[in-house]
Amino acid sequence: LEIFHFEFLAGKQVLLRKIQVGVVASGNLEVLIEPTNAVNSTVRVRTSVPGYRNEWTEILRTFFERHDVAAAIEINDGGASPPIVLLRLEQALEESRNAQ
Amino acid sequence: MRNESFGEKTARERAQLLFEPGTFTELLGPFARVESPHLLIQNIVPQSDDGVVIALGKIRRRKALIISLEGGFQGGSVGEVNGAKIAGALELALKETRGGRLVFPVLLFDTGGIRLQEANLGLLAISEIHSAIVELREFVPVTGVIAGRVGCFGGMAIAAALCSFLIGTEVGRLGLNGPEVIEQEAGTAEFDPLDRLLVWRTLGCRRRFDIGQLDQLVNDTVEAVASAVGERISIGMTRSKPGQLPRTRDIEPQLQKVRARPLADLENDRTQVVSQPAAPHRGRLWFEVLTRKLAPAEASNSVLVGDVLWGKEAIRAISVVPNPNARFPRAQHGQVGLEEGWRIAKAIWDAIETDDNKIRRTLLAIVDTPGQAFGFHEEDLGIHLSLAAAVEAYIAASRCGHPVVALIVGRAISGAFLAHGLQSGEILAFDHESIEIHVMSEAAVARVTRRTPEEVTALARIVPSTARDVRSFARFGGVDRLLQISNPAEPDAATIAHVQDEILQAIQRIRLVPTSRRQFDSLPASESRKMSFQVRKQLESLWRATDS
Numbered sequence: 001l002e003i004f005h006f007e008f009l010a011g012k013q014v015l016l017r018k019i020q021v022g023v024v025a026s027g028n029l030e031v032l033i034e035p036t037n038a039v040n041s042t043v044r045v046r047t048s049v050p051g052y053r054n055e056w057t058e059i060l061r062t063f064f065e066r067h068d069v070a071a072a073i074e075i076n077d078g079g080a081s082p083p084i085v086l087l088r089l090e091q092a093l094e095e096s097r098n099a100q
Numbered sequence: 101m102r103n104e105s106f107g108e109k110t111a112r113e114r115a116q117l118l119f120e121p122g123t124f125t126e127l128l129g130p131f132a133r134v135e136s137p138h139l140l141i142q143n144i145v146p147q148s149d150d151g152v153v154i155a156l157g158k159i160r161r162r163k164a165l166i167i168s169l170e171g172g173f174q175g176g177s178v179g180e181v182n183g184a185k186i187a188g189a190l191e192l193a194l195k196e197t198r199g200g201r202l203v204f205p206v207l208l209f210d211t212g213g214i215r216l217q218e219a220n221l222g223l224l225a226i227s228e229i230h231s232a233i234v235e236l237r238e239f240v241p242v243t244g245v246i247a248g249r250v251g252c253f254g255g256m257a258i259a260a261a262l263c264s265f266l267i268g269t270e271v272g273r274l275g276l277n278g279p280e281v282i283e284q285e286a287g288t289a290e291f292d293p294l295d296r297l298l299v300w301r302t303l304g305c306r307r308r309f310d311i312g313q314l315d316q317l318v319n320d321t322v323e324a325v326a327s328a329v330g331e332r333i334s335i336g337m338t339r340s341k342p343g344q345l346p347r348t349r350d351i352e353p354q355l356q357k358v359r360a361r362p363l364a365d366l367e368n369d370r371t372q373v374v375s376q377p378a379a380p381h382r383g384r385l386w387f388e389v390l391t392r393k394l395a396p397a398e399a400s401n402s403v404l405v406g407d408v409l410w411g412k413e414a415i416r417a418i419s420v421v422p423n424p425n426a427r428f429p430r431a432q433h434g435q436v437g438l439e440e441g442w443r444i445a446k447a448i449w450d451a452i453e454t455d456d457n458k459i460r461r462t463l464l465a466i467v468d469t470p471g472q473a474f475g476f477h478e479e480d481l482g483i484h485l486s487l488a489a490a491v492e493a494y495i496a497a498s499r500c501g502h503p504v505v506a507l508i509v510g511r512a513i514s515g516a517f518l519a520h521g522l523q524s525g526e527i528l529a530f531d532h533e534s535i536e537i538h539v540m541s542e543a544a545v546a547r548v549t550r551r552t553p554e555e556v557t558a559l560a561r562i563v564p565s566t567a568r569d570v571r572s573f574a575r576f577g578g579v580d581r582l583l584q585i586s587n588p589a590e591p592d593a594a595t596i597a598h599v600q601d602e603i604l605q606a607i608q609r610i611r612l613v614p615t616s617r618r619q620f621d622s623l624p625a626s627e628s629r630k631m632s633f634q635v636r637k638q639l640e641s642l643w644r645a646t647d648s
Contacts, residue, residue, distance in 0.1 A: 001143040020130035023110055024147040025172035032130055032148055048145045076145050 002050035006060055007040040011068035019096040022088045029077040029085060033092040036072040047077035055082060063089050071096075102323035106247050107271040109322070111153045111170035114208050114247075117322050118166055118329055119157035126155045127642040128185055134635060136181045138218050138563055147173045152182040154189045154639070156203075156646050160334045164204040165193045171210030171250035178211060178256060179218035180565070183225020184635035190232035191636070192643050197239045204333045205236060206243045207263065212278065213254015214514075216549050219539045221565040223514070224578055225632065226255035227522040230262060230488075234495045237264045237346075243332045246272035246305055246314075247325055253278045255518050261313070261348060261488035267328045268305030269320040274313070275303040276484040276515055277474050284544040285474035286430065302480050313347065313482050348489040351446050358438045358481055359427065366429060366477060379589050381434060382510035383468035386588075387419040389596050390466070390507075390603075395421070402426055402434070403443040407461070410600060413607055414461035416451050418444055420469050420520060430475030436516035437473030441486030444520055448493035452500050462503040462607050463494070467521040468510025471541075487519040494523035503610040505603055508570070508579070509588055511536045525610040528602055531582035534589075535570040564628070575628045581606065 015035040022030045036042070041064060045056055059082050071093070077085070106114060116124050128134050130148035139146045151173035155166045167186050169176040178186070186207075193203040214222035236242050244263035246252045251273030252260045260266055260274060268274065277285075279293035293299065301307060309317040318324040347354075384404065388395055391406035402423035408415050422434040431437025436444075448463060455461055473483060498504050506521035508529035513536065521527065529535055539545075545566075546553045560567040565576065574582055583602055585595055 001140065001145060018131055020112075020148060023170055023172035024145050028172065030130075030147055034131075046140075046145045048143075074148070076147055078145060 002047055004045040004047075004053060004056055006043040006045070006057065008043075008060070008064045010036065010039055010041045010070035011064070013067070013069045015069065015071055015096040016099050017096055019092050021092045021095065024076045024078045026078050027080055027084065029075055029080040029088055031088045031092040032074040033096050034072045035096075036070050038070070038072075041069065041071050041073070043073045043075065045075045045077060047075075047079070049077075049079045059085050062086065067093060069093065103321050105271075105320050106322050106325045107249055107269060107320050110172070111151070111168040111208065111210065115153045115155045115166040115168040118206065118326050119155070119159060119164070120161070123157035124155055125157060125646050126153060127189070127639055127646070128154060128635070132638070134181055134638065136179050136218065137631060138179065138221070138565065141562060142217050142559070144174070144217065150179065150182040150185070151176060152185050154185050156643070159204065159206070160330050162202065162204055162333055164206055164333060165189055166206045166208065168208040169211045169248070171248040174215055176211035176248065176250045177213065177215030178222045178226055179215035180221035180225060180629070180631050181635055183222055183229065184632040185639065187225055187228035187232055188636040188639045190229065190236060192640060194232060194236050194239075197236065202240050204240050204243070206245065206329055207259070208245045208247065209252035209256055209260055210248025210250045211252055211254070211256045212250055213256050214539050216540060216545050217563070217566070219566040220537065220573055220576060220578065221629065221632070223255070223518070223522070223539050224576060224629070226259065227518055229259050230491050230518070231495050231523060233259060233262045234492050235499070237262070241265055241332060241335075241337060243267065243329055245325060245329065246274055247320065248272065251275070251303065255515060257484035258488045258491055258515070258518060261485045262492060264346065265315050265332050267316045267318060267325070267332075268308060268314045269318055269325065270304070270306055271320045272305040273300070273303040274305060274308050274484065275479045276472060276487065277479060279303075280548065281540070281544055282474045282476065282479070284547050285541065290474075291476045291479070302476070308482070311482070313485055347485060348445070348492045349449075351442055351449065351489060354486070354489070355439065355442045355446075358442065358486070361427075361477060361481065363427065366427065381421050381468065382588060383419040383434060383466050384421040386466050386507065386509045387417055387421070389591060390464070390600065391417050402431060403440050403447065405447040410604060413604060414459065415464050416447065416461050417464040417466055418447050418520070419466035420444070420516070428473060428475065428477060430478060431473040434469050435471055435473040436469055436487065436490070436519050438478055438481055438483050438486045441483065441490045441519055445489035445493040448490075448497050451502065452497055455502070457501070460501045462505060463497050464603065465494070465504070465506040465521045465524060467506055467508045467512045467517065469513060469516040469520065470511050471513040472515035472519070487515055490519040491523055498523070498525055498614070501614065503607045505606045505610070507599070507603065508535055508537070510534065513537070514539045525614070526580045526606040527578065528581045528583055528606060529570050529574070529579045530585040530588045531570060532585055532588050533569070536568050537570060537573040537578065538568040577629060
């Protein structure tokens, strides 16, 4: 198990609601995403597979480059591969942009 | 959407899909962040909802509570937090239903049973879930659904058997002990988990339906499950077959089915009893000294039942003991097996049905059992049902006014303890190093949690709920009184008199305040089961808020 905290300069787009997607299963993950007014977007990652700080940094940088959002994110990870992580993040973001 | 697989949905999606659109309100959802406090310390990533969804909404215009377990997270196992969410929600549904407003509970099982990482806390939670289901189903039908990839095992299989109506799909499985655990406890020859055909032919919901242990088998689609659940709720309390007893009350026919299994099929498993053990079985010894009755070891009976009068108090003592001639070899050494569960139930219902309302005798469960019987035939015939019958009988006895007291004189383990002892008004135990209380053998825990046996032993020091000693269990409120006994294997007259006196005092306390539920606001449980208590409190205020 390893826990990481990341911060990225918050983007312009504001989320409409908080959303949870996914399950902490083997090769899968849970993402909780919430709107934030802070200067920075924050991400807390708790992962069952230690030793991949650089990979997490890369994935999250990619995500925030693609999306100009302000968000507080929590990730509970059961050892998902990078594409799965990105997929869940995109899924959470899309749902949190819809009012209902 | 309606034709998609129900089993492939997440727990939350399943709950949402069963409610009328727009009526889903989740209580203690992911953003409440009430997660298990016991997992990070064990290097396990928690989930924000601890693997269960509790939601209120409408089904067929009636108020319904859906409890949906997430099989993907830790095998859908039940620990302290999700266990308290489930038990607490059922208790609130009971309160509201008793108050005149029916709440229809629906349990979506997708669970391997007790979460081994939280062990005894899961065990206590599951016993509370059992009693809530039994009480609820007097007022409303409690619907169970087994439609997930994990299936329904362990103490939660007992919970499923206690439901008023049980629905399953082809992807579901139901059994007390999973094949992996049986393999660990009894060897690959007993039940090979890799033999998929055998596993499904034994545990699959289709087979459970064929032998009458499931009420309805439906296709694995959202539409099929939703309409089966909806239909149940619109029928309400009317039974499909009038006068039919719940399956847990079907004692004589079930015992006959169990005894009809040919001895030749069972003979291969029989182990030779080399010699009589040096010390007599504690359960037998204490049965004999307390009832002043001799129970000869050669008598072919593994459930001892004896009535005794202590002053004005009539006591029926029940003890499960080793029986070298047991029909089912896996229940030879004092395990609670198929016959034992049904026989316990029979002894209790007999007391409930014969006693006058004014003088209801005490039921005394004398507990020394190494666990439930792990075996192929046990699963094949449905041992979960037999244990559920015993669980229900003890709960019914308390509710009818029989004081129920458990006396732990040796081992009190897992499913056997759920069926024999845990549903008592008071639990007394000897404060002695020889007393063992836990949920699974260390070897099996090691295998299932992928740890070494040394790691499992070491864990008990940092996670008290995985400890095996009686004092740890008492700290969780699992034992009401610890009795100071220096030699439980060879008690003298004074010791016996002391134990008898403690039992009589427990009976008096129960007669004064007849409640079968452990009190969370009483010490020491409130400290060591803080989360169990807090979760209930939070759930209650959120539940109330849904009405305003």
